[in-house]
Amino acid sequence: MGIGVKAQQIQQPVTLKQLLNSVDQKAPGLITDSAAILIKKAQAAETRDNWLPNLTLNYQADVGSANNTVGPYFGFGVIPSSSGGIHATSVSTAMSDNLGIAAFDWEVYNFGKYGAQNKVANADVNVQQKQFAESKYSLQAYTISNYLQLLRLQDFLQIQYRNIQRNQEIRRSIESLAKSGVRAGVDTSIAEAELSKARLNYIELNNQLKQVQLQLSAVSGFPYQAIIPDTTVEMTLINKPSAYLFTPDTANHPLINFYRSQVQNSLQREDLVKKLYNPKISLEAAAWGRASSVDANNNYNSLSTGYGYQRGNYLVGVGISYNLFDIRRRQLKLSTQKASTDYAYKKLQEQQQLLAINASQADVEMQTALDRLKEIPKQLKAANDGYRQKLSLYRNGLTDIVELDAALNILYRAETDYMQAKYDYSNALFQKAITENQVNSVLTLLN
Numbered sequence: 305m306g307i308g309v310k311a312q313q314i315q316q317p318v319t320l321k322q323l324l325n326s327v328d329q330k331a332p333g334l335i336t337d338s339a340a341i342l343i344k345k346a347q348a349a350e351t352r353d354n355w356l357p358n359l360t361l362n363y364q365a366d367v368g369s370a371n372n373t374v375g376p377y378f379g380f381g382v383i384p385s386s387s388g389g390i391h392a393t394s395v396s397t398a399m400s401d402n403l404g405i406a407a408f409d410w411e412v413y414n415f416g417k418y419g420a421q422n423k424v425a426n427a428d429v430n431v432q433q434k435q436f437a438e439s440k441y442s443l444q445a446y447t448i449s450n451y452l453q454l455l456r457l458q459d460f461l462q463i464q465y466r467n468i469q470r471n472q473e474i475r476r477s478i479e480s481l482a483k484s485g486v487r488a489g490v491d492t493s494i495a496e497a498e499l500s501k502a503r504l505n506y507i508e509l510n511n512q513l514k515q516v517q518l519q520l521s522a523v524s525g526f527p528y529q530a531i532i533p534d535t536t537v538e539m540t541l542i543n544k545p546s547a548y549l550f551t552p553d554t555a556n557h558p559l560i561n562f563y564r565s566q567v568q569n570s571l572q573r574e575d576l577v578k579k580l581y582n583p584k585i586s587l588e589a590a591a592w593g594r595a596s597s598v599d600a601n602n603n604y605n606s607l608s609t610g611y612g613y614q615r616g617n618y619l620v621g622v623g624i625s626y627n628l629f630d631i632r633r634r635q636l637k638l639s640t641q642k643a644s645t646d647y648a649y650k651k652l653q654e655q656q657q658l659l660a661i662n663a664s665q666a667d668v669e670m671q672t673a674l675d676r677l678k679e680i681p682k683q684l685k686a687a688n689d690g691y692r693q694k695l696s697l698y699r700n701g702l703t704d705i706v707e708l709d710a711a712l713n714i715l716y717r718a719e720t721d722y723m724q725a726k727y728d729y730s731n732a733l734f735q736k737a738i739t740e741n742q743v744n745s746v747l748t749l750l751n
Contacts, residue, residue, distance in 0.1 A: 317534040320451050321747055323524055327447050328440065330525035337436040344432040348425035355418050357410030357587075365402040365611060391602070400610025401596040408589040415582035420575050427569040434558070434565040441558040443523060445738045450520050452734065454533040456727040457513040463719045464506045470691075470712060471499040477699055491705045498709060537750060538726040541733055542677065544749055548670055548733050552740035554659050563652040570645040577638045581630035591618040659739055666736035673729035680722045687711075687718035 328334065475495040482492055514528065521528035554560060597610030694711035697703040737746045 315532045317532045319534050324444055324447055326524040327443055331443055331523045334440055337439050341432045341436055344429045348429050351421050351425035354421060360407045362405040367398055367400050397604045399597045399604055400607040402611050403594040405592040410587045411584050412587050413585040416579040420579045424572045424576050427572040431565045431569050434562040438558040438562040448734050450516050451533055452731050453516050455538060457509060459723040461509050464509055467716050468502045471502050475499055494705050538730045540750055541730055548736055550742045550745045554740055557741040559655055563655050567648045567652055570648045574641045574645060577641050581634040583624055583626035586623050588623055589620045662739045666739050669732035670736055673732045676725045677729055680725050684718045684722050687715040691715040
């Protein structure tokens with residue numbers, strides 16, 4: 305077990321900055337989110353081209369009858385009849401004709417709908433970008449939390465390793481005293497049980513450490529065996545009393561920016577709804593040519609004479625269209641969108657309040673951790689002195705194994721309390737930095 309601990313120490317540690325940089329570049333979730341931004345940008349580019357006109361080319365060559373009569377009808381889809389003159393009698397003689405049309409249709413002005421659509425598309429891009437930034441920041445917090453857990457578990461392993469060594473020391477003393485008849489053999493059994501328990505704890509802690517390494521490996525791309533934390537992090541922060549004295553910047557917190565972008569996006573959609581049902585002014589133009597095998601005197605000539613253009617026409621015009629019932633549709637849709645905006649705004653307020661609460665909680669945790677760090681060294685020194693005295697008394701036959709184990713457990717608890725106090729301080733400091741958008745300020749102290 306000692307060899308395992310020393311082997312870890314020989315490896316070059318991965319600093320927190322190195323780990324965070326690798327997470328920024330290789331985290332699968334961030335790679336996916338960055339691809340989503342490209343989709344929104346492509347959709348925005350597509351929306352910007354909504355203003356383009358329609359220019360449709362049509363051509364057809366037909367054979368059929370031209371046997372029409374007077375009467376109105378509603379056109380729906382393709383009408384199974386050919387345009388032609390009206391005859392006194394029914395005529396079913398076949399005729400040929402062709403028709404080529406170039407039709408131009410451009411919605412030149414719609415009272416701001418195009419502009420509103422572009423703003424919504426850009427707002428969608430902004431939301432996606434802010435979501436990416438928030439995801440990145442959350443992943444930073446996740447990485448920092450696990451990195452601190454690694455430090456905690458590594459410290460715990462060291463404590464457990466020392467505990468194993470002390471139990472081995474006690475067992476050797478008992479064996480020596482038992483051989484000389486000073487101590488009963490049962491003390492050896494008790495010592496062996498305590499040593500085995502310490503070894504089992506070490507195995508479990510080592511497993512927990514590997515699990516955290518695997519979690520960090522999944523988001524950073526580092527081999528999990530290579531993720532050995534820098535043991536100087538906690539003491540570096542503890543030895544800098546001003547580490548937690550930074551100016552909060554919650555107004556630009558990535559989480560707040562994300563919810564703020566959703567509010568702005570919803571407001572842009574309100575504006576789009578207002579302009580979506582405005583009148584539309586269109587420029588229309590068409591040119592066409594056609595021929596027919598029926599001449600002006602209603603003579604049905606050979607079918608071959610119906611191909612090749614005989615007449616040409618053009619038409620240009622400006623039109624305006626407006627559906628009066630769109631007034632009601634706009635009211636209903638606008639009411640729905642305003643409700644969505646109100647919801648987005650309330651979510652923003654909720655997150656702002658949660659950040660403020662978390663900031664206050666972080667301040668309390670920081671103060672508690674500082675007070676604990678001031679007191680624990682006294683506990684640790686007293687526990688260490690007590691253990692050494694009990695061990696000396698035991699070797700001289702002046703106390704029993706129960707009291708020695710009690711002293712050992714008190715020392716073990718004092719060491720774990722000190723380890724936990726260091727972790728609590730570092731964790732509280734980073735939680736405060738994460739809440740107040742000052743992670744980089746803390747990372748700068750670790751140079």
